[in-house]
Amino acid sequence: MPGIPAQILILDDDADVAYAAKLLLRRAGQVATLADPAQVPRYLQQNTPDVVLLDFNFTPGRADGAEGLKVLEQLQALPRAPAVIAMTAYADVPLAVAAMKCGACDFITKPWDNARLAAAVDAALARRAAPASTTPAATAALLGNSVAMRELRAAIGIVGPTGANVMVLGENGVGKELVARGIHLASRRAAAGFLAVDMGSLPESMLESELFGHRKGAFTDARSDRPGRFQSASGGTLFLDEIGNLALPAQSKLLTALERREVTPLGADRPQTIDVRIISATNLDEARLYDAQVFRPDLLFRLNTIVIRVPPLRERPGDIPGLLEHYLNLYQSQYGRPERAISPAAFDALCAHAWPGNVRALRHACERAVILAESDLYGIADFGLHTAEPVAAPVTATALKLDALERDAVAASLEQAQGNISHAARLLGISRAALYRKLEKHGL
Numbered sequence: 001m002p003g004i005p006a007q008i009l010i011l012d013d014d015a016d017v018a019y020a021a022k023l024l025l026r027r028a029g030q031v032a033t034l035a036d037p038a039q040v041p042r043y044l045q046q047n048t049p050d051v052v053l054l055d056f057n058f059t060p061g062r063a064d065g066a067e068g069l070k071v072l073e074q075l076q077a078l079p080r081a082p083a084v085i086a087m088t089a090y091a092d093v094p095l096a097v098a099a100m101k102c103g104a105c106d107f108i109t110k111p112w113d114n115a116r117l118a119a120a121v122d123a124a125l126a127r128r129a130a131p132a133s134t135t136p137a138a139t140a141a142l143l144g145n146s147v148a149m150r151e152l153r154a155a156i157g158i159v160g161p162t163g164a165n166v167m168v169l170g171e172n173g174v175g176k177e178l179v180a181r182g183i184h185l186a187s188r189r190a191a192a193g194f195l196a197v198d199m200g201s202l203p204e205s206m207l208e209s210e211l212f213g214h215r216k217g218a219f220t221d222a223r224s225d226r227p228g229r230f231q232s233a234s235g236g237t238l239f240l241d242e243i244g245n246l247a248l249p250a251q252s253k254l255l256t257a258l259e260r261r262e263v264t265p266l267g268a269d270r271p272q273t274i275d276v277r278i279i280s281a282t283n284l285d286e287a288r289l290y291d292a293q294v295f296r297p298d299l300l301f302r303l304n305t306i307v308i309r310v311p312p313l314r315e316r317p318g319d320i321p322g323l324l325e326h327y328l329n330l331y332q333s334q335y336g337r338p339e340r341a342i343s344p345a346a347f348d349a350l351c352a353h354a355w356p357g358n359v360r361a362l363r364h365a366c367e368r369a370v371i372l373a374e375s376d377l378y379g380i381a382d383f384g385l386h387t388a389e390p391v392a393a394p395v396t397a398t399a400l401k402l403d404a405l406e407r408d409a410v411a412a413s414l415e416q417a418q419g420n421i422s423h424a425a426r427l428l429g430i431s432r433a434a435l436y437r438k439l440e441k442h443g444l
């Protein structure tokens with residue numbers, strides 16, 4: 001509310017940590033500090049915090065986070081629950097992830113990056129103050145009326161104009177790129193371009209030339225000067241997709257570019273200043289993303305000033321009917337097919353399905369149903385889900401064998417790539433889109 005300063009509570013037994021955070025956050029509101037969870041009930045009798053920065057271990061020697069989780073529970077039970085930002089040591093990231101599952105909105109690792117902490121608190125405060133819907137144009141493509149999707153749209157409206165670097169997290173096919181495009185459209189850079197780069201499919205040997213450009217003659221195939229993605233996206237937004245797949249040496253090159261705000265094309269003797277907003281995305285599990293063996297913490301701090309998490313479709317089943325309707329309509333008109341309704345049994349099955357491939361898989365299933373349906377209503381078999389009855393079609397023994405071989409090859413490459421779609425596609429020598437189709441076909 002205008003005029004009323006936000007209340008921020010820092011709960012940490014380390015006096016130095018609490019004091020440093022207090023100094024940093026003074027400009028964002030009224031800051032109180034407490035050192036002991038036992039003081040919390042009394043504080044809550046007289047105060048209504050908007051944001052709580054919460055440490056998880058207080059008693060010396062304790063590292064299970066139970067004390068912090070108990071406070072989180074108390075805060076969640078309040079009529080106007082504050083936004084809670086978990087604060088943990090780097091080694092305790094799994095604890096922070098557990099806290100997020102219990103309702104914390106974000107987490108910060110200690111020692112923190114000042115800009116990241118300030119941005120996390122600003123984002124938490126802005127989210128509380130935001131009206132239910134913002135910048136419809138920026139989020140028009142993002143369908144779904146679940147609470148999660150409404151919050152996501154509000155977050156895009158808030159984060160977009162800030163210009164801060166954003167990291168979008170979520171499983172494959174949840175809509176991370178749509179979110180990134182929404183942030184771009186809600187930003188002051190909307191009139192300039194949005195350029196997406198699939199970092200997962202960039203071979204390491206090409207990374208520098210692709211990202212930073214090259215001069216004619218810099219290497220055998222460099223027949224002319226070529227700008228890199230950083231230069232091409234100048235003034236706009238560069239979307240670094242599958243950032244979690246970047247090898248460590250490549251991470252350090254990217255870090256240098258971001259730190260210096262300049263890139264040197266291969267073969268050039270002078271760097272060029274860059275002006276891009278970076279939005280990155282990954283499907284990497286957060287515990288792995290925060291593992292320094294996998295991802296450089298200093299690069300992470302550059303990229304994740306704001307973190308946006310897109311929940312999987314199975315956690316927002318209320319969005320499924322609207323998405324089915326949208327994509328069936330889309331493909332019916334695209335393929336000039338008649339309008340059909342979904343049979344009640346198929347509808348129930350589709351709503352109960354876990355959708356491991358998320359919205360992308362649902363979209364493909366709708367396309368398939370529109371193409372294959374023959375009766376008056378869409379039946380579950382038309383959608384080709386692995387839980388459905390197999391479509392009765394004559395198949396020869398050879399086709400069956402080839403199919404089984406293909407399934408095994410896809411499964412083996414996925415295992416070898418530890419579930420990383422880009423890597424698996426590269427192992428198989430096919431595009432990511434083709435791999436998605438095969439995953440769906442074989443119900444993997």
Ligand SMILES: Nc1ncnc2c1ncn2[C@@H]1O[C@H](COP(=O)(O)OP(=O)(O)OP(=O)(O)O)[C@@H](O)[C@H]1O
Pocket residue numbers: 141142143144170171172173174175176177178179241281283359360363
């Ligand atoms: N909320 C949504 N409303 C409508 N369509 C959506 C939504 N979320 C995702 N989609 C559609 O699902 C497909 C996958 O979305 P997108 O590419 O943004 O996902 P992603 O998380 O970036 O996937 P990946 O991790 O595999 O790159 C796209 O066709 C997109 O249009």
